[in-house]
């Protein structure tokens with residue numbers, strides 16, 4: 001590869017990656033160029049790889065959970081230097097619509113994320129406005145630090161739910177986001193954190209995350225168990241990381257009167273078999289939550305830097321950028337056995 005060139009993994013169409021050379025981008029005023037170290041691949045990426053994610057235009061460069069090192073800094077950028085390790089906030093907003101002006105940049109009417117609407121991080125370098133990178137402490141391993149983006153979305157949801165120290169919290173599903181919800185609720189000091197999954201190894205990880213109770217069962221079977229564990233009161237908060245009709249129905253059944261149901265999922269399944277009465281009778285609040293905001297980043301970085309959340313358990317496998325096709329083939333074959341696959345961008 002020539003000087004000034006970089007490798008980029010392009011998804012030309014569903015299930016078809018090619019790795020090509022492109023010129024390394026240059027930082028304009030207000031921008032930085034980040035030399036990508038690692039990108040974590042999540043279910044959203046898998047959906048785009050399979051062609052199941054609505055509205056994606058191919059070819060696309062995937063990758064939105066990424067860390068790296070500042071390579072160059074454009075004019076008018078302060079507080080960032082070449083050599084500094086950073087994590088990327090992938091939610092790119094317009095800055096002038098009504099949502100942005102209200103401070104809800106993650107709900108921007110013209111928003112997109114890198115790795116979907118904008119070129120992503122399955123590449124060796126990426127050019128971004130400086131406000132989308134957040135410095136990381138030098139000691140944090142960059143592959144594990146990619147999970148901080150996901151943690152920030154989890155934090156955003158729990159802030160919206162307003163979880164208090166004396167509350168009971170049920171987390172439905174113990175994949176990556178479910179486990180992070182379990183851990184964060186424990187760290188917030190929730191009186192009781194009940195982790196539910198049908199899969200034993202995920203239950204074991206939930207225990208490692210500090211869940212006070214784990215229930216290995218379907219969500220329907222878990223309803224009675226939650227009632228028992230809460231002395232028939234019901235839970236204060238249910239966080240649903242699965243997002244289908246069963247989890248919504250069972251989750252509402254698990255809640256106490258006045259409880260809050262947090263829908264933390266990008267599921268597209270229609271909900272049938274539900275009616276308004278359960279919401280009315282128990283006066284349930286349903287809380288939607290999307291992506292993350294800039295203010296979620298620094299506290300999430302701090303949680304990991306201080307050792308309160310061990311991110312190493314989430315990295316199931318690592319692949320170099322050249323083998324991105326093999327990484328996605330493995331993910332497609334074993335979606336329920338993988339938490340995150342990390343793609344290492346490697347040297348030039």
Ligand SMILES: [Zn+2]
Nearest residue numbers: 042043044065
């Ligand atoms: Zn993701």
Ligand SMILES: [Zn+2]
Nearest residue numbers: 094097100108
């Ligand atoms: Zn906007």
